[in-house]
Amino acid sequence: MMYPKFLILSMNSTEPNWFIGTDIVSVPRISSIINKEQDSFISRIFTKGEISYCGKRNNPAIHYAGRFAAKEALKKAILSYNPKSTISLKKIEIQRLDSGEPHVNLNESLDCKVSISHTEEFAIAFAIVKPKI
Secondary structure, three states, rough: OOOOOOOOOOOOOOOOOOEEEEEEEEHHHOOHHHHOOOOEEEHHHHHHHHHHHHHOOOOOOHHHHHHHHHHHHHHHHHHOOOOOOOHHHHHOOEEEEEOOOEEOOOOEEEEEEEEEEEOOEEEEEEOOOOOOO
């Protein structure tokens, strides 16, 4: 039977090849923070590209919340791989490909994938990271 490449674990190691993270965020909470802190929160957490993307949407708070959840999920996955790692959320950029798929732009030696979903109330993200060989 053929298995997808991402499901195959190394037979030569007891260490996992993939590390996962997840996060869920309250959209109204992010909206409230944005309204209270205005540009301070946004500029501290998000890149110029993310700010541009979210700012063009009908409800920017939903998109900020989704990206915030994705960044937190990625950070958790990275910390599962390397507990001593330090990374600021602003160093993680979530871009949107023409296909609609979220793309992680991170200057690390990791392969990263993320999935984001949201409603008016919540945004959730799952992330997987794998060390590049």
